[in-house]
Amino acid sequence: MEVRLLGEVEVRSAGRPLVLGTPQQQVVLAVLVVNARRPVAMEALVDRVWGDDPPASPRPVLYAHLSRIRGLLRQATGPGGGAAARMERRHAGYVLEIDPESVDLHRFRRLVEQGEDRPGDDAARAATLAEALDLWRGEPLAGLPGAWAAQVRASWHQRRLDALVRWAQAEFRLGRPGAVISAVPDLTAEYPLAEPLEHVLIQSLHAAGRGAEALDRYGVVRRRLAEELGTGPGEELRTLYRTVLAGDRPPPGPASVTEDRSDPAPAPAVAVAAGPAPAPVPAAVTDEASLAVPDGTSHGAFVGASFGSFAGASVGASAGASAGAPPRAGGTFRRRALLAALAAAILPVATTAAHALRRDECGRGHGDGPPAVSVERAWELFATAEAFDQEGKAHDARAAVVDAVWVSEELVELAPDRSAPALAPAVLRALGRAGVDFGISRSALLDRLGDPVRTPYPAISHAILLRGWRFTAPVFLDAVVRNYEHTPGPASPRHLADVHTDTLKAAVLESTRTRHGTRTTEFDQLLAP
Structure with missing residues (x-):
């Protein structure tokens, strides 16, 4: 018998899938499997299945689901079905007695822990983590409704991400950046804001002599973080960026990068072979x-x-x-x-x-x-x-x-x-192309743009440029800064990360009303199409 939760919920007997019943019944089964060999109280089952909106009499419905699950387990552990699994009613609740090794989720956890126990043996760690990652077939508990299923998905995605980063780091230390480059790019689409994953990918590209691609990748990450979170890369990623810019290319580990004859641990099955190298990177790199x-x-x-x-x-x-x-x-x-x-x-x-x-x-x-x-x-x-x-x-x-x-x-x-x-003159010229004007003298504005310690002008100007706004009517920078400063709540920003997007939009909107006497109520109405 085999139970799969890392993807659609499946119970397989003698290699063939069994019919699992309704989504509610699958949630009951999943709760018991996730908590294998531990009692689950009836109240907990009600909460996992219905959340805050249970029916008037949930227990009879649950009893029916549990009865069908018992029949499913008998069918799965019949002749040729493998190790037995049974459900027991105890004082503390219902317990599913099942071998954890027959459940992909528990096997994944065991392999990850085994990999963590091998800090000095990167080859064994990489192989063990690759075996764990191969167990994933898609979204955990795919298709199951409810807050509990969503919470399980989020928790196990985080564990998968941690395991993936540790696998990639082990491969990198072994001097096998090619394995990382083949596996990781497709997975970054699932975890687009995971800086540790991007860090080891950029490291591997750099170590493999693909510095231009490494710099291009950093630019992609930087823009994504700015657009999604309004912030920039962390210090570790920025330090790596400077290292790549330096052009030095030390080997990542004891093996040679350019002449890697060792047998790498297989990349996780979810990855596909790397495609053709991207075109030459733009001026940024x-x-x-x-x-x-x-x-x-x-x-x-x-x-x-x-x-x-x-x-x-x-x-x-x-x-x-x-x-x-x-x-x-x-x-x-x-x-x-x-x-x-x-x-x-x-x-x-x-x-x-x-x-x-x-x-x-x-x-x-x-x-x-x-x-x-x-x-x-x-x-x-x-x-x-x-x-x-x-x-x-x-x-x-x-x-x-x-x-x-x-x-x-x-x-x-x-x-x-x-x-x-x-940099103030270049920043000011870029602001002008974005439709940002000013109501004070140019020399005074340049002084303020050149003083990031005592004024918020540089941080707010960078925030406007970073978001790519182009205004249809002139927006006056000094008015925007004044409105931002007078907004209750956020402090006067001295760094780009301290600029609140919503507050900045409100400050821009108010400045156009004051300056041009408009009745615009939506920020997007100020932007060029």
């Missing part, structure tokens, strides 16, 4: 080395050189060039000239400040750890977004702005007094 400004090089010379190579290598690909296809000469040169012109307009900042920031806070020298993101990278991304805007590529422009905002956030966190003033 160009190699960090190409952005370095040599000492003694003028800012103008740097802009001309870096934006020229940047346009030819990256922007063409992200604008739609297929992988491996030669770029169109006319488009490449036109885009190169456009980016150079935009750079001259966007970057009226002192080269010395950028160099100092890069050396002191972001570069940290080649011997002191991996270099972090640079002011030049943020400028480049803002300029790229404007180029895409001028070409009518709104989606690409938004993606470049999102990357620029996250790079700016990291720079502001590393060195607020130096990076924020250097």
Whole structure:
């Protein structure tokens, strides 16, 4: 006899499925199986089946379900059915006596615990966890109604995610990133906000020499977290991002990544083979080395050189060039000239400040750890977004702005007094393209955008840009900040993560009413279609 709960509820005897009856009867059976060898009180069964809306006389209905389940168990453990299972009535409630190894859910738990007991043996751990993950056939208790079934699903999904992360980490430590790269991408669709899972995938891509894909993956995660949660990646993921940017590629474990001759534990069966490598990544993930400004090089010379190579290598690909296809000469040169012109307009900042920031806070020298993101990278991304805007590529422009905002956030966190003033002109120009105006002098606004410690202007500006809003009528930034500050509840934000989306929308809506005398009641009415 075999009972399956990790998917649709099934009871199999001699390899064939048995008829389980109504969904309510399946809930009763599932409750007894989940609590195998432990008594379940009648009151608990009523609650699991009907929740807060039980019938007037639930016990007779339950007795009928239990009687049919007894008959099902006799049928399942008949000749050729395998180990016996029986249901007993005890003082504390009903008990299902069944071998836990015949239940996929309990076998999964045992294998996961066994894997946890092998901290020093990654090969055994990976194999055991892979065996546990192979037991999953889909959503636990699929199709069963009620709050109890939903709670069980959520709990076991978390256990599966934990096991998956530990399996991937073990494979990575064994120097087998290919197994992770094959299995994990399809599973991230089920757990789109699981940073530990994304962390080990990015690690594996980097270790396998696929740094561009690793950086592209980080950009996807960053945008997803911003859109779904209004926040950014955690410190561990951001530290990994800086490591990938540095370009170093140490092996992940004792085995060689480029010459992996060991036999990997099989990837979980839920994964499929990895598809073809994605096309070259957009400008957000160009190699960090190409952005370095040599000492003694003028800012103008740097802009001309870096934006020229940047346009030819990256922007063409992200604008739609297929992988491996030669770029169109006319488009490449036109885009190169456009980016150079935009750079001259966007970057009226002192080269010395950028160099100092890069050396002191972001570069940290080649011997002191991996270099972090640079002011030049943020400028480049803002300029790229404007180029895409001028070409009518709104989606690409938004993606470049999102990357620029996250790079700016990291720079502001590393060195607020130096990076924020250097980035303020580019931020202001991006706000203008989004339909954000201002009612104070430009110099005063730049001072406030350059002061993230004492004003909320940088955090609120980054929040507006990150969400990709484009306003049909001018929205005045100083009015938005004032309204946000006067809203009861949230404190004056100094970091992007502290900006409340609902409060920001209300502040924008109120600023348009005050400035333009409109009667708009819905925030979405302010946005361009």
